[in-house]
Amino acid sequence: MELVVRKNELLRELQLFQGIVERKNTIPILANVLIEAQGDEVRMLATDLEVALRSKCAASVTKPGSLTLPAKKLYEIVKALPDTEVRIEEDKNGVKVAADRFDSRMQTLPREDFPTLPESGSSPRATLSRDALKQMVGKTQFAITGEDTRYFLNGALFVLKPDGMSLVATDGHRLALVSVPRVDDGTVTEEVKVILPKKTLLELGRLLSESDGDIQYERGENHLFFDVGGRVLISRMIDGQFPAYERVIPKGNDKTIEFERDRLTRAVKRVALLSNERSRAVKFEIDNGKVEVTSSSSEFGEAREQLAVDYTGPAMAISFNAQYVLDFLSVVDTDIVSLSLKDEVSQAVVKPVGADGYDYTYVIMPMRI
Numbered sequence: 001m002e003l004v005v006r007k008n009e010l011l012r013e014l015q016l017f018q019g020i021v022e023r024k025n026t027i028p029i030l031a032n033v034l035i036e037a038q039g040d041e042v043r044m045l046a047t048d049l050e051v052a053l054r055s056k057c058a059a060s061v062t063k064p065g066s067l068t069l070p071a072k073k074l075y076e077i078v079k080a081l082p083d084t085e086v087r088i089e090e091d092k093n094g095v096k097v098a099a100d101r102f103d104s105r106m107q108t109l110p111r112e113d114f115p116t117l118p119e120s121g122s123s124p125r126a127t128l129s130r131d132a133l134k135q136m137v138g139k140t141q142f143a144i145t146g147e148d149t150r151y152f153l154n155g156a157l158f159v160l161k162p163d164g165m166s167l168v169a170t171d172g173h174r175l176a177l178v179s180v181p182r183v184d185d186g187t188v189t190e191e192v193k194v195i196l197p198k199k200t201l202l203e204l205g206r207l208l209s210e211s212d213g214d215i216q217y218e219r220g221e222n223h224l225f226f227d228v229g230g231r232v233l234i235s236r237m238i239d240g241q242f243p244a245y246e247r248v249i250p251k252g253n254d255k256t257i258e259f260e261r262d263r264l265t266r267a268v269k270r271v272a273l274l275s276n277e278r279s280r281a282v283k284f285e286i287d288n289g290k291v292e293v294t295s296s297s298s299e300f301g302e303a304r305e306q307l308a309v310d311y312t313g314p315a316m317a318i319s320f321n322a323q324y325v326l327d328f329l330s331v332v333d334t335d336i337v338s339l340s341l342k343d344e345v346s347q348a349v350v351k352p353v354g355a356d357g358y359d360y361t362y363v364i365m366p367m368r369i
Contacts, residue, residue, distance in 0.1 A: 001065030145171035152240030195238035253340035272322035
């Protein structure tokens, strides 16, 4: 194989593979990227067997062929090169990567060892709005647990309907649900539910930030395909029964308080500095016309900050994990957020007020301190 490719074009694609390949992998070939050169382009593929990414860029191919190279080391070399053309050439001693006056030779692993991945195109495709999907991923992925033995919670539930789509994530202590409408284009005839791994959402979020235009989505037998601007993210589905999230969302929360988002964010951040480091608990002491956000710890002391609010209901106090509150506030883009409560021990619901184009519900369990 022999080809020449622009440094910046190759670097942009290699960068997207860095989150896919695993540094510590018991299967050496999974640390490599598969490079296939033919015609006027070079195609690349990387996988950790759960998530994979196919990508390509323009190239001048002298000798077509395919080979594998260490994905992270190749990226580091290309990144360090001057802005010029990169030459990749295979011979009996390895793979030569050169540019300008720089010359290197890298070790390769057999092309035959690279896993075979399914191709898209065998099932009907649905068109998804890039902006809507980006909103959904950004507003839910932080609520996915990372270590739960209930493996179906290590992902988010994607619900696709003819006239809308939803993404929901929960770690058992909080739940984030985003729903957006979509135009019924006839490609989706019934409601479809799949669980996406956490890593899939992370990589999908990166791809959505790198491209324009709508997304082509396809569900295969065991895999999902997201065509994002010509790059195809391939993901295994998590096989399991996601919790009945609709039952978790309380319906009888009759006390609602509205906050300025920035003001609440600053107050919680400041007060949380003196919270218990293990529980990260902050208490909302609610009374007529005010909410006092307080914290205390035997090790550090205590803190409080008062916020003026429009509230005339009964006095009550409820405690939350400060990080759970801040996670929500950091991804909301409205100036006002609402907190709906029933009592001091039931789930609270936080929502953005005046959100345009999507419905966002965040359920958070109170803490007993």
